[in-house]
Amino acid sequence: MPVADGEQSPREQRRAPAAGKPRAEGKSLVIKAKKLRLRSPSQDVKEKSKRLREVRLDKEQIEPVRLQKALSASGVGSRREMEEWIEAGLVLVNGKKASLGDRVGPEDRVTAKGDVIKLKWADRLPRIIMYHKQEGEIVSRDDPEGRVSVFERLPQAKSSRWVAVGRLDVNTSGLLLITTSGELANRMMHPSFEVEREYAVRVLGELTPEVAKEMTAGVELEDGPAAFQRVFQRGGAEEGANQWYNVVIKEGRNREVRRMFEHFGLTVSRLIRVRFGNLGLPPRLKRGQFYELNEAEVAAVMKWSDLTMTGRKKTRGSKAE
Numbered sequence: 001m002p003v004a005d006g007e008q009s010p011r012e013q014r015r016a017p018a019a020g021k022p023r024a025e026g027k028s029l030v031i032k033a034k035k036l037r038l039r040s041p042s043q044d045v046k047e048k049s050k051r052l053r054e055v056r057l058d059k060e061q062i063e064p065v066r067l068q069k070a071l072s073a074s075g076v077g078s079r080r081e082m083e084e085w086i087e088a089g090l091v092l093v094n095g096k097k098a099s100l101g102d103r104v105g106p107e108d109r110v111t112a113k114g115d116v117i118k119l120k121w122a123d124r125l126p127r128i129i130m131y132h133k134q135e136g137e138i139v140s141r142d143d144p145e146g147r148v149s150v151f152e153r154l155p156q157a158k159s160s161r162w163v164a165v166g167r168l169d170v171n172t173s174g175l176l177l178i179t180t181s182g183e184l185a186n187r188m189m190h191p192s193f194e195v196e197r198e199y200a201v202r203v204l205g206e207l208t209p210e211v212a213k214e215m216t217a218g219v220e221l222e223d224g225p226a227a228f229q230r231v232f233q234r235g236g237a238e239e240g241a242n243q244w245y246n247v248v249i250k251e252g253r254n255r256e257v258r259r260m261f262e263h264f265g266l267t268v269s270r271l272i273r274v275r276f277g278n279l280g281l282p283p284r285l286k287r288g289q290f291y292e293l294n295e296a297e298v299a300a301v302m303k304w305s306d307l308t309m310t311g312r313k314k315t316r317g318s319k320a321e
Contacts, residue, residue: 030148030149030152030153031153032153032154032155033131033153033154033288033289033290034288034289034290035155035289035290035291035292036282036284036285036286036289036290036291038284038291041294041296045294045296048295048296048299049294049295049296050295052125052295052296052298052299052309053124053125053295055124055125055309056123056124057121057122057123057124057310059105059106059107059121059123061123062105062106062121062122062123063105063312064103064104064105065103065104065105066101066102066103067082067086067091067093067098067100067102067103067104067110068082068083068086068100069182070104070110070119070121071085071091071110071112071117071119072161072182073119073120073122073160073161073182074117074118074119074120074160074161075120075157075160075161076112076117078141083100085112085113086098086099086100086102087100090112090113091110091111091112092110092111092112093108093109093110094108094109095109098110104119106119106121120160122181122183122310122311122312123310124309124310125295125298125299125302125309125310126160126179126180126181126184126298126302126310126311127157127160127179127180127292127293127298128177128178128179128181128184128292128293128297128298128301129154129162129177129178129179129290129291129292129293130175130176130177130279130281130282130285130290130291130292130293131150131153131154131175131176131177131178131289131290132173132174132175132176132281132285132286132287132288132289132290133150133168133172133173133174133175133176133287134173134287134288135170135171135172135173136148136170137149137150137153137170138150138169138170139151139164139167139168139169139176140167147170150164150176150178153288154178154290155290157180160180161180162178162179162180163178163179163180163181163182163185164176164177164178164185165177165178165179165184165185165188165189165276166188166189166197166252166273166276168273169255171271172271172272172273173270173271173272173273173287174199174200174271174272174273174274174281175273175274175275175276175279175280175281176273177276177279178290181307181311182311183307183311183312183313184301184302184305184307184311187305187306187307188276188277188305189252191251191252194250194251195250195276195277196229196248196249196250196275196276196277197248197249197250197252197273197275197276198246198247198248198249198273198274198275198276198280199246199247199248199249199257199271199272199273199274200234200244200245200246200270200271200272200274201244201245201246201247201257201261201268201270201271201272202242202243202244202268202269202270202271203242203243203244203245203261203266203267203268203269204241204242204266204267204268204269205241205243205265205266205267206243207231207233207243207245207261207264207266211264211266212231214264215227215228215231215247215260215264216228216229216230216231219260219263221256221259221260221263223253223254226251226253226256226259226260227249228247228248228249228260229248229249229250230246230247230248231245231246231247231248232245232246233245233246234246242269246274247260257271258271277301277304277305278301278304279301
């Protein structure tokens, strides 16, 4: 799957040390991110959030999913790793050796490498975190260079596995969405849905109206055509030759924003993601802080994404769960 500007490829995603545990020997402990606390919501929001928090699907309503997906969503490992385990004959379903393509449901008994796996199912609203990623942090579960991972900085998801929605590279900061719903993450990242990503870009040099027009009309990069949906300037000059601009793009190819500016001989000195889809970076959310959406806010995101509250695709005439 393509990755957003400055993002790492899926191959760079690997398992990370559990949150709160020391890193490898010789590495310092990671300082946990601080949670942004807002004023208490209105009574209506509180009551709606409480109702949504208590909603659960019956086991009969949960549809079977592919085995590797169920194992990954339960925190056993990545989907690729689970596929390797299945192909190696290390996974059993109801006492029989599993095969790729097998589907499992809540009533199935699954063992992996001899251990019984308690599979976790999407029977409730997922969790969504908005994190203000800092430069120098990676969105990966393993790094041979020993850099700090955002997954080490954030609270642990006890009942499922965190998934990053649109990864940012080590030199890009700003809004990073983290969720326990793989379906929501796929929905927001998939190129076919053309979800907007907005970036604030500090550029060394001036972006002329003619160049901005070319950027929105489209240019040819080494991996194909690319175009911004919108380009506009924010504020005046900073530190002499530096200028701030905002750009909006609908796809997630590797370092695409930086490469667009480089195509016109302009150097990007800062890159900050300020919006992903319908979620913007809150002004009060400082670098290194996170905010967890309440249940009413999560339900609004699921509705905007055209998913049911548990992450299933809506069908015509379907009712909210």
